[in-house]
Amino acid sequence: MTQVLVILLALLIGIVAGLRALTPPAVVAWGAFLGWLPVEGTWAQWVGHPITVTVLTIFLVVELVTDQLPSTPPRTVTPQFAARLLTGAFAGAVIGAGFHHTFSSIGAGIVGAVLGTLGGYRARKKLVESNGGHDLPVALTEDVIAVLGGFAIVAVTSLV
Secondary structure, rough: OOOOHHHHHHHHHHEEEEEEHHHHHHHHHHHHHOOOOOOOHHHHHHOOOHHHHHHHHHHHHHHHHHHHOOOOOOOOOHHHHHHHHHHHHHHHHHHHOOOOOOHHHHHHHHHHHHHHHHHHHHHHHHHHHOOOOOOOOHHHHHHHHHHHHHHHHHHHHHHH
């Protein structure tokens, strides 16, 4: 796989981190577990272990539930933003690991997380306003886009 494609996929998984912070770690774990990501023999090999996949999947489900709560802070507050940067960097690094582009993929994952966080915040805010202030349908749609988009990004690595 070319470096440009790896960087693009890392950028895209970072954008997903901007939408849902814990989705990218879970989907790259599933990708490693299913053999979609070539992490065997790399530092990221542990990500595909069944225990890691289970724990990260539980975190993903908890995030999807807690995101619907009115007390959940916006993704732009410092702790939420930082979490998205970290998980975007981590998921980008896992994608890059099997292709020997770990460090450039970390950077792409961080850039993607910034884009996804700020763009996702603005898009959701605008969609909620145009939907008469009803947040739940917009939030659920964003959940579906993040999860399916994350899996699609990881699945592409197995096709190339």
